[in-house]
Amino acid sequence: VDSVLEIQNQAKQQLQRAAMAAAAADVLLPSKRQKNNPSCLGTLPVLPATATADCWRCATDDPKDDTSDPRFLPYRWIILNDAFQSGTRLLLVNTSTGRFLHRELPLLRDYYVITTTLTGFFILADRSPPHAARVFNPLTGGTIPFTVPVPPEVNVAGSICFDFTLPLLTLLCDSSHKLYMARPDQFEVEDHKFPVYSFIRRAVVGGLIGRWWGSAGMADVIGKILGVAESLRAHPLKFFSTDPPELGSADNARCFLMDFGGHLLAIIKGQGLIQVFKCDDENGTLSHVKSIIKHAIFIGHHRCLAVNTDMFPSIEANCIYYTEHLGSSARIWKFNIEDRKVETVSEAVDFAKKDKQFVLVADRPFTIIQLLSSYSINIQDSELALQQIT
Incomplete structure (x- = not known):
């Protein structure tokens, strides 16, 4: 109980500090944030009637003129194979439109690649x-x-938020449990105990940044989520942990937090049990979710994400996809939210553990389910750290 109260109290203090830091800049006006995105970002461009294909660059803004322009920010793009192992030619997929995009990025040779974000940015x-x-x-x-x-x-997670007049970069360091919050010309660093750091990491990596920090009921939501953990007799130090739980372990309950279309979802996976809650951050209430309609959610000990199943026919709607780990291998499972049916996606083992990574062992070409599952359970090491080690 003491650990649960400590997590709740320290998380509340962190939310207050983060909200104050975010409030230092004015929030962007909604009208400024609702401009149309170019087609390369997953939607069709809106051009003046006089614009033609030959002079479209004259009729539209250059995305490099303002790197924070909402029209040119990636939306629901993820990087499936990354620069850490695959050179500079990468595969991106849009989880909303189903579009796949191969990209050659020679600029990556000029920097150390630290990590990628859920929205498709490189740090x-x-x-x-x-x-x-x-x-x-x-x-x-x-x-x-x-x-x-x-x-x-070695392991750094991060996010970039454009809810304010200046972009807000967040870096989370898994070894030291340090939290870096930075604007382009200033930054601050905070140290946290492991359970509080784990909660913050889950929230930030799940897209719960920016406006979420200032929500009136967020502290109450945290308390109610931890109440569910107590009812499951979950270990408070492991509940938000990024360590993969072992199949059959008595204390393997994990909580995954994510922004789902503007709603805060808490997905709690225990022994043979998955519960999905929608959290009202204004009044601090939790309610069971019975359907996510045309979406599916992939959860992993490092990341979680939602996909539009209308654009991915092989992925079943209203399901949670996850991996179960047993020793040096892992398999992909599927949980149907409506009928609560649980089944394996394939008969064979999907992953073999190699060092810290879970490597796909299936025959190529890999399925989109395998690729998204791999994305959720693997995070690459920072090139900066590896260079300093060697």
Whole structure:
């Protein structure tokens, strides 16, 4: 109980500090954030009637003129194979439109690749000290420089938020449990105990940044989620952990947090049990979710994401896809939210553990279910840290 109260109290304090930091800049006006995206970002462009294909660059803004322009920000793009192992030619997929895009990104050779975000950005570090951070948009080629030095840790998660007049970069360091919050010309660093850090990491990586931090009922929501953990007799130090739980372990309950179309979802996976809650961040209430309609959600110990199943025919709607780990292997399972049926996706083992990674062992070409599952359970090491180790 003491651990649960400690997590709740410290998380509440962190939310208050984060909200104050975010409030230092004015929130963008809704009208400024509701411009149309170009076709390369997953939707059709809206051009003036006089514009033609030959002079479209004259009729539209250049995305490199303002790297924070909402029209040119990636929306629901993820990077399936990354620069850490595959050179500079990458595969991106849009989880909303189902579009696949191969991209050659030679700029990555000029920086250390630290991590990628759920929205499709790269977080890079300068090759020369103090290794300042830089956010790279792979769809436009634009970059946003920051003064914050990237910590030389092996596992760094991150996010970039454009809810405010200045972009807000968040870096989370798994070894030291440090949290970096940075605007282009300033930053602050906070140390956290493991359980509180784990909660913050789950929230940030799940897209719960920006406006969520200032929500009136967020602290109450945290308390209710931890109440569910107590009812399941979950270990409070492991409930938000990124360590993969072992199949059959008595304390393997995990909580996954994510922004789902503007709603906060808490997906709690226990022994033979998955519960999906929608959290009202204004009044601090939880309610069971019985349907996510035409979507499916992939959860993993590192990341979780939602996909539009209308655009991915092989993925079943209203289901949660997850992996079960047993020793050095892992298999993909599927949970139907409506009928609560649980079944394996394939008869064979899907992953074999190699060092810290879970490598797909199926025959190529891999299915989209295998690729998205791999994305949820694998996070690559920071090139900066690896360079300093060697």
